[in-house]
Amino acid sequence: MSHFFSFFMKYEAVTIKDIAKALGLSTSTVSRALRDSYEISPETKKIVIEYAQQINYRPNPIALSLKEKRSRSIGIIVCEIANSFFSQAINGIESIAYDKGYNVIIAQSHESYEREILNLQYLASRSIDGLLISVSSETQNLDHLINLHKRGFPIVFFDRVVENLDTHKVGVDNYKGAYDATSELIKNGHRNIAMLAGSEFLSITKERVAGYHQALTDHKIAFDASQIEYCLHGGMNYQEVENALGSLLANKNKPSAVIASADKLTTNCLRYFKSKGLEVPNDIAMIGFSNLDLTDLLSPSLSVIRQPAYEIGQVAIELLIKQIENKRPTTEFEKIILPPQMIIRESSGAKKVR
Amino acid sequence: MSHFFSFFMKYEAVTIKDIAKALGLSTSTVSRALRDSYEISPETKKIVIEYAQQINYRPNPIALSLKEKRSRSIGIIVCEIANSFFSQAINGIESIAYDKGYNVIIAQSHESYEREILNLQYLASRSIDGLLISVSSETQNLDHLINLHKRGFPIVFFDRVVENLDTHKVGVDNYKGAYDATSELIKNGHRNIAMLAGSEFLSITKERVAGYHQALTDHKIAFDASQIEYCLHGGMNYQEVENALGSLLANKNKPSAVIASADKLTTNCLRYFKSKGLEVPNDIAMIGFSNLDLTDLLSPSLSVIRQPAYEIGQVAIELLIKQIENKRPTTEFEKIILPPQMIIRESSGAKKVR
DNA sequence: TTTATTTATGCAATCGTTCCCGGTTTTTAG
DNA sequence: CTAAAAACCGGGAACGATTGCATAAATAAA
Secondary structure, three states, X not given: OHHHHHHHOOOOOOOHHHHHHHHOOOHXXXXXXXXXXXXXXXXXXXXXXXXXXXXXXXXXXXXXXXXXXXXXXEEEEEOOOOOHHHHHHHHHHHHHHHHOOOEEEEEEOOOOHHHHHHHHHHHHHOOOXXXXXXXXXXXXXXXXXXXXXXXXXXXXEEOOOOOOOOOEEEEEOHHHHHHHHHHHHHHOOOOOEEXXXXXXXXHHHHHHHHHHHHHHHHOOOOOOHHHEEEXXXXXXXXXXXHHHHXXXXXXOOOOOEEEEOOHHHHHHHHHHHHHOOOOOOOOOEEEEEOOOOOOOOEOOOOEEEEOOHHHHHHHHHHHHHHHHHOOOOOOOOOEEEEOOEEEOOOOOOOOOOO | OHXXXXXXXXXXXXXXXXXXXXXXXXXHHHHHHHOOOOXXXXXXXXXXXXXXXXXXXXXXXXXXXXXXXXXXXXXXXXXXXXXXXXXXXXXXXXHHXXXXXXXXEEEEOOOOHHHHHHHHHHHHHOOOOEEEEOOXXXXXXXXXXXXXXXXXXXXXXXXXXXXXXXXXXXXXXHHHHHHHHHHHHHHOOOOOEXXXXXXXXXXXXXXXXXXXXXXXHHOOOOOOHHHEEEOOOOOOOHHHHHHHHHHHHOOOOOOOEEXXXXXXXHHHHHHHHHHOOOOOOOOOEEEEXXXXXXXXXXXXXXXXXXXXXXXXXXXXXXXXXXXXXXXXXXXXXXXXXXXXXXXXXXXXXXXXXX
16 A cells, blocks of 8 residues: 555655654654653653654654744845855855755845845745845835834845945945055056946945045045946946946046946956957056956956955854844844955056057 | 834734734634635625735745645755856746745755755755756765655756656757867867866766767767866866866877866866966867856957756756646656757867967 | 652644634525 | 525644643652
8 A cells, every 4th residue: 555655645754743653652752752852761762763763754844943933044135146246155155054054045136126025025925034135236215124124024234235224234345445446546557547336326336436536536636427337237237338338438538447346347347348449458457346256367367356255145144143043132233344355467457658 | 012022022923813813703714715715705805805915914834834735945956056057047947936936945065975965955854845956076876866756756957967867857968069069179170189078977078078079080080088087076176177187288199179068167277278378279279168158258268168057947947846736746757958059259269370 | 658759651732824614694496 | 484505604623843731650758
């Protein structure tokens, strides 16, 4: 008969009840024996544990979740996992999460506000215990997050953090990153430096612009707002970068260098220069924020501002798990800022005098 | 009092019981009203549905899972999400999964057999309804998968499929990809073509080697086994690629072209040539399997064999969900092979005569 | 020997939801 | 006007596990 069933039925897991029945014990005794309770005699324990092992018993996590009111899974919302920064950050998140017995559910917003909300509803409905999020570049209205946060739901922002919301936040020193990049270009003789910026809604964009602005000021270079172009979708579609760079290069005081302030922006910027036959750095120099592993292999090799993505992920998940496992609601929130790293290669070089 | 609790307590979701109590109905009636049962009067339905909406009721998926014995989540095991091929495949998987109400739990093996097993145990213990897997390059022994499969657990292999296991499989025509790549190099005048191959344990490696072999034979070029080097970890660590290429270039009939048979292998191969001051394609030509989005920006621009990663992911998840939702166990398994795409750029060019 | 205490186990409630049974009304048919 | 049939709703078991409480037997103390 078991043969008959094995053909027609799907896999049925063995439960504590099966063990109890087989051993002539109650489910409570079996449960306690398995959890090594002091109330159970050593002999009973031995019998139960051995039998459980033999039939390969595994506790049903769903039943546990229902009982304990926690799923031991956390949600991650990022714009794109194909983005090197985020895949590295996710690696960092996973490295800690798995150790602590949590699993992660990843959702992608693809830089769309609408999809971000959809993903959030979805994750919330899957009863995650907490959320790690780097908001989409379209996101202005934060009601969807504020709602959850007000009800005490643990949320940690990483990379693209938001103001107006009192939570743990982990990011990089964007101001410094942009300041250093700008200074490097200035050091190499560039005076007209344009900025290819990400979405205006993002705090990281504002910080990067501020760093760029301050570096110019500190080097007594006049700031010119027309040297900045914002890309709402952070360079996700090439068209947007093409338009931005087109108008930047058409500027009356044409830039001799460009700072690209995001991963996709950086590569698409290089692609644009290549398509226009502009030689980097001779015709135009550039430096960009990027976490790509092969910026050294690009033509020319790219000078980049690199973010400690893996560490950001680790710090973020640690804060989140700490908050989840707190008995009392968290009232003191941390904002952790990690330093960026500048790697100078060919693309940011001096303008060659011909 | 509710104020008192709101400060000290964590967020408690509203349940069907709350609705029942508030409306003076039984939980069964509420449940039925919410599911639009014919047994409930339109007025009652209206009251229940409106109240549920008002207090933002969401059914508890964990309770549902317990009842229905399914979690509506599927597991994915890949070597690395930072790998372009896999992040694209995952995008394809997600696009379908979310539509059909499944969520995905992603785990990375980092090309380690041990971590693959750990991940599998972990996912299985999280009660996933099915598994999508691309095995690690170390994986030879398949017992961990055979066990699950024998008990009727739905598994679909994608990209790195295995033999000896009767399941759905989705991949690319690796034979043709390698055959075309080899032929292209031959067409460009290369006679000594080396192959930088992935793990010997992987079927895709065998197929690619076979395609390479056949192309040589068809063009009346003697096959030389010493022109092939296998990289157990598929180029994950640079050292392994360095060693392989070192011995390949030290060969008595030194290759004038190399085929790299995996994403990481391709980029690390280029990195090696660059570090050795070898000019591509003049000193040595190359073509590689790669799904990177910026192979056109590399120096030189790379000729590649590209796999339809997104589509592979979509087909794989569709097969998996079909199998999960089948009432009867699946007995007929499909093997779907998608065509690769060859993109010719600079790196595979002819050897320049100086 | 009687009472108190320890030891070992079982019962039943709980988590949130569904659904099989009933049971009561109200409507329809005869 | 009565019987049958809808129409509508509630009770309670079930899913798998944990745990407070009760209870039984065995032992220790008086």
